[in-house]
Amino acid sequence: MNLPLVGAAVDRADGRVKVTGAARYTADVALPNAAYAVMVTSEIARGRIASVDAVRARSLQGVLAVLSYENAPRVRAEGNDNAFALSLLQDDRVRYDREPVAVVVGESLERAHHAASLVRIAYEAQAPVTSIETSTDRYAPEEIFGHPASVTRGDPEAALSAAAIQVRRVYSTPVEHHNPMEPHATIASWDGDRLTVYDATQGITNVRKRLAAIFEIPVENVRVISSFLGGGFGGKGGVWSHVALAAMAARVVGRTVKLVLTRPQMFGSVGYRPRTIQAIALGADRDGRLSAIAHDVLSQTSVFDEFVESSGLVTKMLYAAPNVRTTHTLARVNAATPTYMRAPGEASGTFALESAMDELAYAAGIDSIELRLRNYAQTDPDDGKEFSSKHLRECYALGAEKIGWSERDVRPRSMRNGRLLLGMGMATATYPANRVSASAVVRMEADGSVVVRSGTQDLGTGSYTVYAQLAATILELPLERVRMELGDTDLPPAPLSAGSWTAASVGSAVYEAASALRDRLRKGEKAPLEARADAKAAWGGRYSTHAFGAQFARVEVDPDLGEVRVRAMIGAFAAGRILNRKTARSQYLGGMVFGIGMALHEETRFDASTGRIVNANLAGYLVPVNADVGSMEAYIVEEEDAHVNPIGVKGVGELGATGSAAAIATAVFHATGVRVRDLPITPEKLLQP
Amino acid sequence: MNGEARELCVEPRVTLLDALREHLDLTGTKKGCDQGTCGACTVLVDGRRVLSCLTLAVMHAGASVTTIEGVARGDALHPVQDAFVEHDAFQCGYCTPGQILCAIALLQEGRTLDDAAIREQMSGNLCRCGAYENIVAAVRAVAERTT
Ligand code: FES
Numbered sequence: 044m045n046l047p048l049v050g051a052a053v054d055r056a057d058g059r060v061k062v063t064g065a066a067r068y069t070a071d072v073a074l075p076n077a078a079y080a081v082m083v084t085s086e087i088a089r090g091r092i093a094s095v096d097a098v099r100a101r102s103l104q105g106v107l108a109v110l111s112y113e114n115a116p117r118v119r120a121e122g123n124d125n126a127f128a129l130s131l132l133q134d135d136r137v138r139y140d141r142e143p144v145a146v147v148v149g150e151s152l153e154r155a156h157h158a159a160s161l162v163r164i165a166y167e168a169q170a171p172v173t174s175i176e177t178s179t180d181r182y183a184p185e186e187i188f189g190h191p192a193s194v195t196r197g198d199p200e201a202a203l204s205a206a207a208i209q210v211r212r213v214y215s216t217p218v219e220h221h222n223p224m225e226p227h228a229t230i231a232s233w234d235g236d237r238l239t240v241y242d243a244t245q246g247i248t249n250v251r252k253r254l255a256a257i258f259e260i261p262v263e264n265v266r267v268i269s270s271f272l273g274g275g276f277g278g279k280g281g282v283w284s285h286v287a288l289a290a291m292a293a294r295v296v297g298r299t300v301k302l303v304l305t306r307p308q309m310f311g312s313v314g315y316r317p318r319t320i321q322a323i324a325l326g327a328d329r330d331g332r333l334s335a336i337a338h339d340v341l342s343q344t345s346v347f348d349e350f351v352e353s354s355g356l357v358t359k360m361l362y363a364a365p366n367v368r369t370t371h372t373l374a375r376v377n378a379a380t381p382t383y384m385r386a387p388g389e390a391s392g393t394f395a396l397e398s399a400m401d402e403l404a405y406a407a408g409i410d411s412i413e414l415r416l417r418n419y420a421q422t423d424p425d426d427g428k429e430f431s432s433k434h435l436r437e438c439y440a441l442g443a444e445k446i447g448w449s450e451r452d453v454r455p456r457s458m459r460n461g462r463l464l465l466g467m468g469m470a471t472a473t474y475p476a477n478r479v480s481a482s483a484v485v486r487m488e489a490d491g492s493v494v495v496r497s498g499t500q501d502l503g504t505g506s507y508t509v510y511a512q513l514a515a516t517i518l519e520l521p522l523e524r525v526r527m528e529l530g531d532t533d534l535p536p537a538p539l540s541a542g543s544w545t546a547a548s549v550g551s552a553v554y555e556a557a558s559a560l561r562d563r564l565r566k567g568e569k570a571p572l573e574a575r576a577d578a579k580a581a582w583g584g585r586y587s588t589h590a591f592g593a594q595f596a597r598v599e600v601d602p603d604l605g606e607v608r609v610r611a612m613i614g615a616f617a618a619g620r621i622l623n624r625k626t627a628r629s630q631y632l633g634g635m636v637f638g639i640g641m642a643l644h645e646e647t648r649f650d651a652s653t654g655r656i657v658n659a660n661l662a663g664y665l666v667p668v669n670a671d672v673g674s675m676e677a678y679i680v681e682e683e684d685a686h687v688n689p690i691g692v693k694g695v696g697e698l699g700a701t702g703s704a705a706a707i708a709t710a711v712f713h714a715t716g717v718r719v720r721d722l723p724i725t726p727e728k729l730l731q732p
Numbered sequence: 733m734n735g736e737a738r739e740l741c742v743e744p745r746v747t748l749l750d751a752l753r754e755h756l757d758l759t760g761t762k763k764g765c766d767q768g769t770c771g772a773c774t775v776l777v778d779g780r781r782v783l784s785c786l787t788l789a790v791m792h793a794g795a796s797v798t799t800i801e802g803v804a805r806g807d808a809l810h811p812v813q814d815a816f817v818e819h820d821a822f823q824c825g826y827c828t829p830g831q832i833l834c835a836i837a838l839l840q841e842g843r844t845l846d847d848a849a850i851r852e853q854m855s856g857n858l859c860r861c862g863a864y865e866n867i868v869a870a871v872r873a874v875a876e877r878t879t
C-alpha cells in the first residue's frame with residue numbers, strides 16, 4: 044500500500060468557497076417561486092389540542108396555507124427499528140414541549156412568521172412526567188445497536204464485596220442539545236409524484252427512504268441533495284418531522300416550499316443527548332488492580348419511542364477486570380425522543396467511568412496514569428478478541444509529556460497561581476472503529492482529470508478533501524486533478540455520516556474503486572474510464588476494533604467565585620491511518636471543545652411542573668466560546684492497522700469528545716478538592732460547603 | 733452594498749440579514765439564531781461590526797455594507813480569508829463568514845494585540861465545530877504580518 048500512515052496536511056478543497064460565502068448550505072439554495080413554511084410548536088409538554096384557531100392567520104394577505112391535525116393530509120408518521128416516530132400533524136395529541144402542531148406557508152418569510160404568530164391553539168394540558176427520577180415508567184431495553192443492552196461477566200457483586208478498595212459513586216449528565224450553528228432546513232418540490240428535497244442532513248440516503256415511506260411513493264422518486272452541512276453532531280442524523288412537513292406543505296400549496304427551524308425550535312423535535320444517572324462501582328486490590336466493575340445506567344426516552352444512551356458499552360472493554368456488569372434502563376418522560384449526539388454513550392459513559400477511576404486512584408494512592416497501566420486491557424476483556432491495534436500506552440506517555448504531568452503535585456488543592464487554584468486531570472478516550480457498506484465511483488476523464496463520486500455528506504469533516512486526496516495518492520496524480528462529488532442521491536449510495544465510520548466506509552470504497560481504475564490504466568486501458576466499488580459492511584470479525592486516546596487538562600479555579608477556566612488541553616490519539624493531518628487535528632480539537640461544553644457549560648433545563656424547556660436559545664443554553672478555550676493541541680500517535688479495514692482507518696470524529704469532560708472534571712477536583720459528579724460543573728456546585 | 737449601489741424596496745420589518753439573504757441573494761451571511769446570540773450574521777456597516785439579524789434593513793439606507801461576498805478583491809482572497817484556509821480555522825464553515833468579518837474589523841481597530849485579546853474579542857462568534865484554536869492562529873498570523 045502506497046498510502047502514508049498520516050496523510051498530508053493539505054488545505055480543505057472546499058476552503059475557498061467557505062471563506063468567500065460561495066458555499067450554498069441548504070437554506071441558501073434559491074429556487075424559483077419558492078414559498079416559506081414556518082412551524083408552530085406546542086406550548087405544553089403533554090395533553091391534547093382542544094382547538095385550532097387559524098382564522099386571523101388565514102386572512103392575512105400572502106398566506107397560502109395553515110396546516111394542523113384538522114386538515115393535514117394523512118401520511119405514515121409511525122416509526123420503526125431504523126426510524127424515529129414523527130410528529131406530522133396526524134392527531135390532536137401533544138407529547139413534548141415544542142412538538143410541531145401546525146405549519147404556516149406564506150409568500151414571504153416575514154408573512155409566514157407573522158401568520159404563525161397569529162395561529163391560536165388551545166390545549167387541554169395534562170400533568171407531564173418531567174424527569175427520570177420521577178418517572179415510574181421504566182424498562183430494560185433489549186439491545187443497543189445490535190449489542191445486548193445488559194451484560195454480566197463473572198460475579199461482580201461478590202468480587203466487589205470482597206475487594207480491599209471499593210469506590211461506589213453516582214454520576215449524572217444533563218440533557219444536551221446539539222446546536223449546530225446551521226439550523227435544520229429543508230426545501231421540497233414536487234413534480235407529480237416525484238419529490239426533490241434539499242436537506243440539511245447527515246444522511247441523504249436515509250432521508251430518501253424515509254420520505255418515500257411517509258408519502259408512499261417509490262424510493263427512486265425521491266432525490267435528496269445536501270451539498271454543504273453547517274455541522275450536525277448527530278442531530279441531523281435522524282430524519283425529523285420538519286423534513287416531511289416541508290414536503291407535505293409543498294404538496295398542499297403546489298409550490299416549492301422552504302422550511303427553516305428557528306433556534307428555539309431546535310430544542311424541540313430534532314433530538315438531544317438524554318439525561319443519564321450512572322451508578323459505578325469499582326472493586327480493586329491495594330495495588331489498584333481491578334477485580335470488578337459495575338456500571339448501571341438510567342437514561343431517558345420519550346413516551347412514544349426508544350433511544351438508549353449507551354453509556355455502559357465502554358465499560359465492557361476499557362479495563363481488564365474479570366468481573367463486570369453493565370446494565371441500561373430507560374425511563375419514559377414527556378420529552379421529545381433523544382438521539383445520537385457526538386460520541387453517544389461514550390461521551391457520557393467515559394465521564395462516569397473515568398471520573399470513578401480518578402476516585403480509585405486517590406483511594407489507592409496511585410498515580411492516575413499508573414492506575415490505568417496496571418489495568419491495561421491487552422485483549423478485549425468483553426469478547427477475548429485481540430485488538431486490531433491499540434497504542435493507548437503511547438497516547439498516555441505522549442500526552443503526559445506534553446501537558447507536563449510530572450509537575451503535578453497529586454494532593455488536591457496543592458497547586459496555585461497567585462490566588463487561583465491550579466489543577467491537572469486526565470482521562471482515557473475511546474471510540475469503536477466501525478464500518479458499514481458504501482459505494483463509490485472513480486472516473487478518469489479523457490483529459491486525465493479524475494472525479495470521485497459517492498453519495499456521502501460533508502459535515503465539516505473534510506469529505507470533499509480526504510477522498511480526493513486518497514484517490515490522488517492511489518492514482519499518483521496531483522491533488523488539483525482530482526475532485527469529489529457528494530451529497531446527492533443520484534450518486535452511488537453511501538451511509539449516514541455518523542458513528543465515526545464514514546472515513547472507514549467511504550474511504551474503503553474509494554480505495555477499492557481507485558485501485559481498480561489504476562490497475563486497468565496500467566493494463567493499457569484508456570480514459571475516459573471509470574471503476575465502481577461496493578464495499579461491504581464489516582463489523583468486528585476476528586478482531587476487536589477501537590480507537591484510543593488520552594486527554595489531559597489544566598484548569599484554574601477562582602476559589603471565591605467558583606469560576607473554572609480551562610488553561611490547556613492536550614489530546615493524544617491513535618486511530619489508525621489518518622487521511623489528512625490537518626483536518627483530523629481539527630476534528631480532534633473540535634471534539635475536545637465539545638468536552639469543555641459538556642464539563643462546564645451545557646445543560647438544557649426543564650421546568651419541573653410544566654416540562655417546558657426554559658433555556659431554549661443560545662443565550663440560555665451555553666456552548667463554549669473562544670475565550671472559554673485555552674491553548675489546545677491534539678497529537679496524532681501513528682498507528683498501522685492491517686486488520687480493521689482495507690485502508691486501516693478507524694475514524695476521528697467522536698474520539699476527541701470522549702474522556703475530555705472527565706479530564707476537566709478530574710482537573711477541577713485536583714484544583715479544588717471538590718468532586719462534582721453532576722455535570723455541568725457550574726460555580727455554585729464548587730462553592731457549596 | 734460591497735461597493736456597489738443597490739436599490740431595494742422591502743417592508744419595514746425586514747431585517748438587514750433577511751434583506752441580504754432573501755432579497756439580494758447574498759447568502760454568504762448566515763442565520764444561526766436570528767436572536768443576536770451567535771455572531772453568524774456579522775457584517776460591516778460603515779466599517780463597524782453589526783449583527784444583521786438585530787437591525788432592520790430600512791435603518792441602513794445610504795450606508796455602506798460589507799458582507800463576506802465583498803471581502804476578496806477579484807480572485808485574490810483577503811489576507812484573513814487566506815489565513816482561515818491555511819490554518820483550517822473552520823470545519824463546517826457556517827460560522828466562518830461572521831468570524832472573518834469580525835476578525836477584519838478587529839484587525840482594523842488594532843484589538844488583536846495578543847492571543848487573550850483575540851479570544852476575548854472573537855467570543856461573540858460561536859463556532860460549534862470548535863475551531864477556536866485555529867481561528868486564533870489565523871487572526872494572530874494576519875496580525876503579525878500587518879504590524
Ligand atoms: S443570526 Fe444574528 S447573531 Fe445569530
Ligand code: FES
Binds near residue numbers: 822826
Ligand atoms: S466551522 Fe462549523 S460552526 Fe464554526
